[in-house]
Amino acid sequence: MKTVRIRTFFVLAFILISTFPWIAFVVVHWSLTNRLGMGTAGSKNPIPANAMMTTSMNLWLVFAVAFGLVFAIFLIGIALRRYIIKPLDVMRLAAAQIATGDLDVNDLSKSRILEIAEVRDGFESMVLALQDSFQKQVALEEERTFIINSVAHDLRTPLFSLRGYLDGLERGIANTPDKITMYVNVCRESASQLDRLVADLFTFTQMEYTGSDGFEIEGxxxxxxxxxxxxxxxxxxxxxxxxxxxxxxxxxxxxxxxxxxxxxxxxxxxxxxxxxxxxxxxxxxxxxxxxxxxxxxxxxxxxxxxxxxxxxxxxxxxxxxxxxxxxxxxxxxxxxxxxxxxxxxxxxxxxxxxxxxxxxxxxxxxxxxxxxxxx
CATH class of the missing domain: 3.30.565.10 (Histidine kinase-like ATPase, C-terminal domain)
Incomplete structure (x- = not known):
């Protein structure tokens, strides 16, 4: 879509306001006198000036100038509303919508005014970035919840096993050397699982949430x-x-x-x-x-x-x-x-x-x- 600068728009508006009343004046004058000129030179039957410029003609000419001025302002108003006021108003409403937390902003009016179009494009880019950031935040929150649930779930099994076998040792259920050895081995394996889980989760936290991969290589x-x-x-x-x-x-x-x-x-x-x-x-x-x-x-x-x-x-x-x-x-x-x-x-x-x-x-x-x- 071809665009113009806002100063060019107002220059064109000024030209329109300046020329439309005169165009209307000339059109009405020609329709009443069948002449484009104001004088009577060259006419075989010159009409006295006071007879030509009657009150009725004067009223028509004044009406024509007023109509041309109003029509020019009307056209400028339509263009102003369509290409400046409406896009800015849509962006104002979109900004208020975003302030409430609703990022579903998809219909931003386009404009032929270059500066307004640039603001609109920048606003649209901002909305898309906010939507992307919000989606990432939601995904991160879901991942964090998932990690917490996973940690609780994964730690429960070795902890339950460790507690159970330690309780068995304390109560004397393991009353033979073979049983004691088995209980101790199970406790040792459960402790190893806990150590492995904690080490992996700590490293993962470094990689995902501290802005680095958690590794300092000493080559x-x-x-x-x-x-x-x-x-x-x-x-x-x-x-x-x-x-x-x-x-x-x-x-x-x-x-x-x-x-x-x-x-x-x-x-x-x-x-x-x-x-x-x-x-x-x-x-x-x-x-x-x-x-x-x-x-x-x-x-x-x-x-x-x-x-x-x-x-x-x-x-x-x-x-x-x-x-x-x-x-x-x-x-x-x-x-x-x-x-x-x-x-x-x-x-x-x-x-x-x-x-x-x-x-x-x-x-x-x-x-x-x-x-x-x-x-």
Whole structure:
């Protein structure tokens, strides 16, 4: 839509007011005298001036000038109302509507006045931004409520178990060494679940609500194979209790990367812990590392039930309630893969999840290879 500046509009209005009365005067004068001129020069039968300018003609001419002036003002008023007053009034009402908390403002009148059009466009952009901000606020509030409910739900299970078995120990229900050992092991496992939940939820809070991802990387050149091996060794005892075999396959190549040893250890520990918790008794876990195209790949393959198609779409979403990621018997909060993804991406890599062709799932991450000088 073509626009004009407001000063151009008022200049045109002034020209209209100035010319319309004269146009009306000329039209009426011509219709009464059949002449455009005011004089009688060249006429064979000159009419005396006092006879030409009769009272009736004078009245008609005055009426014509008044009509031209009124008509010009009428046209200017219509344009003024349509292109200036109405858009401003609509924006005034919209502002009052927004002040009440109603952001459903969609019909803002357009204007051919450039300045009004710019104000209208800016106001519309503001409304859209407010609507988007409000939707994000609603989503954030829903997520916060969901997180609180999830925390309460996830903490209840290990706390209930811990309290029950401690109460059994106190009351002497565990009256044999084997029972005492079993009760203590259950309490220890419940405490570990609580520790894992609190750590994951604390990290998630840092990532989502403090404006940062919660990770300060202290970079150094590290061998990712050493980190993986350490994680495997730390969890091998738990795997043996479930009769799970762990096979580590390390292929030749440069497996040095630039990263934070503590954070990368957290990733590998988390992925190994997930693999063990989701692998049934007597299952198998294969950990493999390889180097391809300047990237070091590390994969964790288990023989569990795998992910459902729905889980694969949301597996990296925090607190997603999938059959695997939200299985309360494993003591997880649904944050492990979310945190692992943040850490790996912070190191310049990425992480993927896929189901195996036969059974189970494979979680793979890659990191850029770092060249190490040979001394």
């Amino acid at each position: 150094d050149v590290v061998n990712i194979v050493d980190i993986v091996t350490s994680s495997v060794d730390s969890i091998r005892i738990i795997a043996e209790e479930k009769e799970i075999s762990i096979l580590v396959e390390t292929l030749s190549g440069n497996t040095f990367v630039h990263g934070d040893t503590h954070l990368l250890t957290r990733v590998t520990n988390n992925l190994m812990d997930n693999a063990v918790r989701h692998t049934p008794r007597g299952g198998k876990i294969t950990v493999q590392s390889k180097v391809t195209s300047g990237k070091t790949y590390v994969s964790f393959r288990d023989s569990g039930t795998g992910f459902t198609p729905e889980d694969l779409l949301h597996v990296f979403e925090p607190l997603y309630r999938g059959d695997r990621s939200r299985n309360l018997t494993t003591g997880g909060a649904g944050l492990g893969l979310t945190i692992a993804q943040r850490i790996i991406r912070r190191h310049g890599g990425d992480i993927t999840v896929e189901n195996n062709s036969n059974a189970g799932a494979t979680v793979t991450f890659w990191l850029p290879v770092r060249t190490v000088a040979v001394t």
